[in-house]
Amino acid sequence: MKDSNFEISRFFENKSNIFRDESIFSPSYIPNVLIHREDTLRQLTNYFKSIFTLNFPPSGKSVIIQGSVGLGKTVVVKKFGKAVETFCKSSSSRPSMKIIYFHINCRRQRTWYLVLTSILRHFILAFPPRGYSTDELIQLLTRILKERNQHLLLCLDEIDYLIIDKKSQDELYSLIRGHEEDLNDNRSHISLILITRDPHFLLFLDSALYSSLSQTIIVFSKYSEQQLYEILIDRANSGLKSTTYTEEVIRMIASLTYEVGDVRYAIELLWRAAKLAESELSSSIEFEHVRKSHSCIMPIKKSVITDLPIHQQFILMALALLLINDRSKSQITTMKLKEKYYEICKKNRLKPRRQTQFWGYLQKLSALGLIKLNVYNKHKEGKSLGRTTCISIHSFSAEQLVEQINNFSY
Numbered sequence: 001m002k003d004s005n006f007e008i009s010r011f012f013e014n015k016s017n018i019f020r021d022e023s024i025f026s027p028s029y030i031p032n033v034l035i036h037r038e039d040t041l042r043q044l045t046n047y048f049k050s051i052f053t054l055n056f057p058p059s060g061k062s063v064i065i066q067g068s069v070g071l072g073k074t075v076v077v078k079k080f081g082k083a084v085e086t087f088c089k090s091s092s093s094r095p096s097m098k099i100i101y102f103h104i105n106c107r108r109q110r111t112w113y114l115v116l117t118s119i120l121r122h123f124i125l126a127f128p129p130r131g132y133s134t135d136e137l138i139q140l141l142t143r144i145l146k147e148r149n150q151h152l153l154l155c156l157d158e159i160d161y162l163i164i165d166k167k168s169q170d171e172l173y174s175l176i177r178g179h180e181e182d183l184n185d186n187r188s189h190i191s192l193i194l195i196t197r198d199p200h201f202l203l204f205l206d207s208a209l210y211s212s213l214s215q216t217i218i219v220f221s222k223y224s225e226q227q228l229y230e231i232l233i234d235r236a237n238s239g240l241k242s243t244t245y246t247e248e249v250i251r252m253i254a255s256l257t258y259e260v261g262d263v264r265y266a267i268e269l270l271w272r273a274a275k276l277a278e279s280e281l282s283s284s285i286e287f288e289h290v291r292k293s294h295s296c297i298m299p300i301k302k303s304v305i306t307d308l309p310i311h312q313q314f315i316l317m318a319l320a321l322l323l324i325n326d327r328s329k330s331q332i333t334t335m336k337l338k339e340k341y342y343e344i345c346k347k348n349r350l351k352p353r354r355q356t357q358f359w360g361y362l363q364k365l366s367a368l369g370l371i372k373l374n375v376y377n378k379h380k381e382g383k384s385l386g387r388t389t390c391i392s393i394h395s396f397s398a399e400q401l402v403e404q405i406n407n408f409s410y
């Protein structure tokens with residue numbers, strides 16, 4: 001019997017046999033290197049160069065960043081903001097105007113009033129929560145920046161929550177054009193980075209805003225499966241103990257998540273699988289931990305499996321049993337699967353289907369997203385030996401599947 005006190009004390013001591021540093025998986029963690037986004041960082045630096053280097057930046061700069069969820073938009077801009085601040089602090093490269101970076105998430109601060117007061121509170125600690133119109137707040141902010149000889153680099157993340165009508169557009173316009181009213185100081189004091197998920201964001205803006213903002217748009221494209229794998233491996237290297245994961249496990253997570261392209265989900269899945277391995281006191285993350293974690297987040301309805309024709313259920317069952325039997329494997333060859341399927345048919349006194357039909361079932365299960373067919377070209381000494389197909393399950397746990405299809409012998 002296990003000494004439970006020992007386990008509890010280990011829990012309190014916070015010693016993990018899986019994690020080296022769990023904070024690496026937190027959504028707010030900013031990695032040292034942003035793999036595959038160096039180009040974007042360079043683009044941003046180039047674009048904003050004039051506010052660092054010119055004594056009198058002629059006009060504020062604005063950039064729009066567009067891309068769907070989990071593509072690294074927030075982290076790239078935060079990294080850029082940090083780099084700008086570090087650059088400004090180093091005495092040798094100090095620009096003529098001090099640049100301060102602000103990152104506002106508009107999902108949390110959904111009105112201009114909230115956005116502006118939270119910035120102003122940085123300058124005036126006890127800034128009153130009420131009593132000003134938005135225009136007055138913009139004027140006040142611009143005045144403070146001028147007096148202090150500062151340039152505000154403001155990132156409005158998830159701007160779609162803020163720009164919802166004509167009024168909110170006008171306010172954005174006032175912020176961009178605020179400095180133009182002062183004839184004594186024609187330097188610009190505000191630059192903007194607007195992050196949106198909406199590919200049509202610009203189309204909804206009125207013409208004045210459109211022409212101010214449409215010059216620079218950076219579109220974030222989806223990561224490929226390989227890129228996702230490299231990002232995950234990097235996270236695993238920093239956050240997990242080296243013996244607790246294999247490249248294959250990381251590849252499986254990349255392959256499961258790349259169609260959605262959401263890195264946040266990929267990292268979360270790795271973290272969940274690691275947590276599960278930890279709670280089961282396993283010494284490493286297994287494929288089954290990944291499958292279980294994935295199915296917890298995206299459960300497949302039980303009926304999707306139990307409503308399948310019996311032979312397809314047998315095939316799934318055969319696959320699940322083989323994967324449970326050999327936990328070091330993430331996929332099974334068609335030949336092995338067919339053997340096991342035959343065995344199950346025999347035990348249940350059913351005539352197995354022939355090759356063509358068996359293959360047809362595999363295609364169907366794959367189309368339903370229940371299995372994945374991975375085709376490989378076989379080579380020996382430069383000669384092609386044809387193709388082989390291996391089958392894996394991603395979207396549910398093999399153990400749960402066996403529990404669900406429990407109405408026949410195997």
Ligand SMILES: Nc1ncnc2c1ncn2[C@@H]1O[C@H](COP(=O)(O)OP(=O)(O)O)[C@@H](O)[C@H]1O
Nearest residue numbers: 027034035037069070071072073074075263264
């Ligand atoms: N190129 C990358 N290298 C390392 N981590 C990345 C990269 N791109 C995204 N991430 C990570 O993925 C997660 C989601 O990124 P985030 O910037 O929040 O996406 P978005 O803002 O596009 O929804 C974060 O944990 C982030 O650190």
Ligand SMILES: [Mg+2]
Nearest residue numbers: 073074075157
């Ligand atoms: Mg974001």
